[in-house]
Amino acid sequence: MHTRTLSQGLGGEFSVGAGVERVMREVATDVTGLVVPSTGHFVTEEATDAITKALLDFFR
Secondary structure: OOOOOOEEEEEEOOOOOOHHHHHHHHHOOOEEEEEEOOOOOOHHHHOHHHHHHHHHHHHO
């Protein structure tokens, strides 16, 4: 069975980087990836403006 989902892989430059996107691509065919510059493990806390923009762009 296939299910359509929205898939976004976000990673911090100094943490997992593009690793989240790579893992998401193993289970999804349409993945939007983003490595957020100058961030570590706590991407959402460290770069709220970048995350907000990425999410708004993703859902438009």
